[in-house]
Amino acid sequence: MLRNVSDLRSYAVRATDGVIGKIDDLFFDDEHWAIRYFVVDTGGWLSGRKVLMSPLAVGHPDWMGQLLPVAITRAQVKDSPDVDTEKPVSRQHEIAHADYYGEQYYWAGAGMWGPGAFPGNPVTERAIEEEARIRRRAIARASDDSHLRSCKAMTGHPVHAIDGDIGHLEDFLVDEHTWAIRYLIVATSNYWWGGRHVLVAPQWIEDARGVEAALCVDLTRQAVKDAPRYDSAAQLDRQQEQGMYEHYGRPGYWTATKIQDAAAAK
DSSP: OEEEHHHHTTOEEEETTEEEEEEEEEEEETTTTEEEEEEEEOTTTTTTOEEEEOGGGBOSOBTTTTEEEBSSOHHHHHTSOOOOTTSOOOHHHHHHHHHHHTOOOTTSSSBTBBTBSSTTOOOOHHHHHHHHHHHHHHHHTTTSOOOEEEHHHHTTOEEEETTEEEEEEEEEEEETTTOBEEEEEEEEOHHHHSSOEEEEOGGGEEEOOSSSOOEEESSOHHHHHTSOOOOTTSOOOHHHHHHHHHHHTOOOHHHHHHHHHHHHHO
16 A cells, blocks of 8 residues: 555654654665655653654554654663754764664665565565675765655755656655655646646666756656556555556566566565
């Protein structure tokens, strides 16, 4: 099932011994387009400090109660590495965070989440050995760009097709199983389609560089305009997704996911 990032930003985060705070933002990487961290505002508990929580620590969400449980304690959160979430999060910060919580490096392996295709996915002994090797290499290259982006900061960015403006980025649709961003919800320019919403898959974006830059999509304006209509008030189902991908003549992400799952399992 797909979830709106804007809705997730109102969720509470609960440790094993109490509530930590509420989600203020979500960080994703612009290579795999997956949510890598929740930015949690701890409020008065830690004097307004914001901390990072990885989906790797998240248990089964309480969607009705708008709550994410995490398998850590409040004391662990209090003593966790301090990160200024208002500034770019470096790979060095990510390494310190993962090592502190004993989590795998999501960038270490063939799957979306390192050796696995999703958080909590069982991994093979070979995958564990591969992760250990990549951990050693990652520490030596800690200055590498981690490609993390803020969902909050990206919201409102203009979106361009091959031949002109489409509108602006309004929200993201996230897969609750893998935490992959499946779609960007684009609010079209009022002068063009009367404010209609359309979906754009991250794989169709050719350029997402720069804090102020537009997102450039490898589609024409007419192709987007002729695509199956998206109802932002209704839950998107697989049949609707298939219709959209067929319209654009592109393979569905679920096909690529099966291939990645098979590769990660070897």
